[in-house]
Amino acid sequence: MSSVSDLLAANLHDVFGNRDAPTRRAAVERTYTEDVTFADPEGSVAGWDAVEEKARGLLEKTPATFVFAEEGRRYAGPGTGALAWSFGPEGGEPVARGIDIITVRDGRIAALVTILAA
Secondary structure, three states, X not given: OOOHHHHHHHHHHHHHOOXXXXXXXXXXXXXXXXXXXXXXXXXXXXXXXXXXXXXXXXXXXXXXXXXXXXXXXXXXXXXXXXXXXXXXXOOOOOOEEEXXXXXXXXXXEEEEEEEEOO
């Protein structure tokens, strides 16, 4: 069973920051419940395939030099967590910032909400 803090990191780095499709898929199955829901400004999706498609789609349309970086502390409570992040060229100015909020069930992420900075 993974801690809330570990799941926050896995979501950001192992899934959404991972450009290698086979290891990303393994991370999806390890990190989320099969019925996971994900909501962001583009809408809501559900399930492993949908989350993997969101990550793949994001990474395919950005330069290979773009990476996710944690901005500040991971916030973790019993079954809920939050993590602020930035995305952009490594060592450069981010092109996007946001916060991921997760709900955990049985040691995996059951719900993920991404809020982007205005």
